[in-house]
Amino acid sequence: MTSTITIDGKTVPFTEGQTIMDAALAAKVYIPHLCHDPEFKPHGSCKLCVVEANGRNVTSCTMPASPDMVVINDTPELNEDRRALVQMLFVEGNHICPACEATGNCQLQAAGYYLRMQSPHFMHFYPPRRVDASHPDIFLDLNRCILCELCVRASRDIDKKNVFGISGRGIDSHLAVNSESGRLGDTDMAVTDKAAHVCPTGAILIKRKGYTVPIGQRIFDQKTLREFHLEQQKRVESEDGPDGG
């Protein structure tokens, strides 16, 4: 049995167990997000996807849809708050877009474009963070990590390796690696792992691939974050379909 919710006045069907985000994306209603990826268990940390449901702010990627829910999503106020969250993520780390290999492929940057971010607005933290080049094929640069835990979830749930985790607390929270040395080179991570390819920013990069796609032809040079995420959803849906995985 399907029930419906409304999002910004549009009726959207959902099935039991779906979140507001699931229902929205399936109906091509876009809710901005960064830590969500339909392939993984929802997480709920970036808070870009916060919407107002029945008068209360909720995290749409983790909140189950319930019958007749009235959701408000695409408003100037919410988008302004989302922009401020993206700005927070920028100043928290060390993001050097023009010089970053991920430029044009980075979802954080694309979220900045999508939400019309003109400046970082807040004061930069300039945190000292680690760069780890110990792995032969994979480069880990925590300066650009936004703690979305997509790599943690990919490694745990898909690669079954638990290469990543989070340690520290508060502003000292950081990605930790599953080895006594703390170095990626001392783990069993392989370049073919899912975890090597899910990072939405330039924190996990594959070595010797620099600029194989020239700037100007990269993902977000061609499309918006919205288009990218809706396609991602479609891809997952077709994989989940009768002929898929």
Next chain:
Amino acid sequence: MMQPPDLPDIEQQIAIICQRHGCEPHRLLQILIDVQEMYCFIPPEAITFIARHLNLPRVNVEGAAGFYSFLSLEPAGRYRVLFSDNVTDRMLGNEELMRHFCNRLWLEPGKVSEDGLISTNFTSCTGMCDQGPTALINGWPVTRLSKERIDLIADLILSKSPVSDWPSTLFEVNDNIRRTDRLLGEPFEPGSAIRATLMRGADATLGELKLSRLRGRGGAGYATADKWTACRDSEGTARYIVCNADEGEPGTFKDRVLLNRYADMVFEGMTVGARLLGSTKGFLYLRGEYQYLLKKLEEVLARRCEARLLGTDILGEPGFDFDIEIHLGAGAYICGEESALIESLEGRRGKPRNRPPYPAQHGYLDQPTVVNNVETFACSAMIAVHGGKWFGETGTWESSGSKILSIAGDCTLPGIYEYPFGVSVREILQDCAAEEAYAVQVGGPSGILVSWKEFERSISFDDLPTAGAFTIFGRGRDILEAVRNYAHFFAHESCGFCTPCRVGTQLQKKLVDKIADGHGTASDLEELKHLGHLMRTMSHCGLGHTAPNPVLDMLEKFPGAYEQKLTSLSFEPAFDLDAALATARRITGRDDPWAHLP
């Protein structure tokens, strides 16, 4: 850098500790606490061995160890001195005492002494505000610190005397109960609540709880009978009763007194709950700061087992089995949040869960779980004995019963006061002899800052709700300094999971510092409001939702507190170029006018 200590037989030692805890992954935090105690830190090898014994990914063990303030991944001193840094400790001069201590022992806060003997730092409120300033020394609270006491402590440390041999006067903790009412004033006979429950029956007792209109005493004020009913009616293979004794809200210490003096009443409330919900297992989550109460509480549990008030066939009732286990926290305010508490009970980082589902449906080990405050369980025991009507006669309709307040700050008689709900701030101020009160922080930093104009307001769920903190500021106190202390507290205690709180609390801290240091502008005030809005509306849990409260209250009610600190400029760079040269000045030993920017 100090040398890492020699760790002979570490593998064997870790094996013993893990076995002592049955190699149970849920006991990871308890294992880490033991390891910290043994080595004064958590060595990397220990993390590897624990992971192996518990069959957990190493990174999960490291993640848990990295989360809690009382665990350290770097060697700490063999004497670890943590100065409580609540605003009341500040008012009593803890900073000066810390300086004195450091001078005496050639220390720097946050650093271990060269010989590895001592380390010192500040820590969040230790729950002794009625007898501060306080420090925790290897986990033991030392109250009423003074220069003389600091000198004595310094000598004891230098002579390497074990803390267990120190004079007991140093560790005296008083209950300071100044006013009692329904809860603390009535005598309580251990077993009486269980007997009454067995006589009346479980459902009828739940009915009494409903009739009492009891609402949770931990802050949010959710109706206890409703929570218990939801848990009872949820599907599961087991049910759990959890007593939240995390008491992390700065300025609150009433649960400390309840546990010290009324432990039977608290445990009995849990046991009544077990009968009503059909639970066989309960936990007391005891904040690390109260570790000194652990032995005493375990003795109470043992005595209750002997009296057949716990264990199997309680009071001879076949099949009525219930036992209570004490879990220690390790310095994390967020673990008072009920779902973070459950994560911590399961041996993980104290990260609040996504809700729904709520603990009443999916709590500990995904089973229906009730989490209640210490005082709520004490109330439940009294309701079981005296009935719901008796309880509901005090207080107001919306807020029935009494409330225990932890009163500290600028008053002559700090301590524990029990009042019927509805009592006014003014009346409380009179009773504790706070003659020159100017402001009161009700409910701690996450609560409400009340100005002298509002002293007719009352303690109740619909006016001034509180878990118990009542912190008084006398005339002449700098509210901005108090707010700054609170802003630092939240920045330190944010779990770091969600963006608005993790980053927002830091930005808030920096802006309040900027204003307090005399560099603030009108636009910084606007920015604080903007941040407050973001944290309140976008955060994942109550910590982020309430973290802007003191700042926003100050902006609204105490303009005088910050106005004279604002520079007249509309823009002031956050970066002070001259201050940046300070290091260079120190290195070159210069401080003449030419060594400064104009």
